[in-house]
Amino acid sequence: MRAVLTGATGFLGGAIMQSLLDDGWQVLALGRNPEKMRTALPQEVECGLFDLAEPKPPQNLRKDDIVIHCAALLGNADADRNTYLRANTESVIVLAMAARKAEAGGFLFFSSVSANGPIGTEQKPLCEESPFRPASIYGESKELA
DSSP, X not given: OEEEEEOTTSHXXXXXXXXXXXXXOEEEEEXXXXXXXHHHSOTTOEEEEOOTTSOOOOXXXXXXXXXXXXXXXXXXXXXXXXXXXXXXXXXXXXXXXXXXXXXXXXXXXXXXXXXXXXXXXXXXXXXTTOOOOOOSHHXXXXXXX
16 A cells, blocks of 8 residues: 655655555655655655645656645744645645545545644543634644644
8 A cells, every 4th residue: 555645755655655565565765855855754654745735736646546744834933824725734634635636545634633722631631522623823724624
């Protein structure tokens, strides 16, 4: 099987990529600079284009691929609201629609607790039922996605 992964050069995506490779999956890593990614990722990982800043449907999705989207413009970036919304909201929609069109076998989206606002407490930790209360533009972009 093949997994299509965004964020493969990041903390979470890198761990997911290594786990997939260890389990025998083929991996197509998508990012804004495939040539640079080829030098940073294991040789067996295929690289393709998907830029969060200008999200366009990737051309190399196949039927039955499992698409895993965990790339994001992070909360410490120096960016305005429109940039966050395009990178963290529009990119999710574009990629999900491309996966659907390609008849991918699944779409998995990783987000952030920043959509829920401040961190929960020991008495009341954040959970799936926690309301959205983003305290930043980053959190708002993750909520909207």
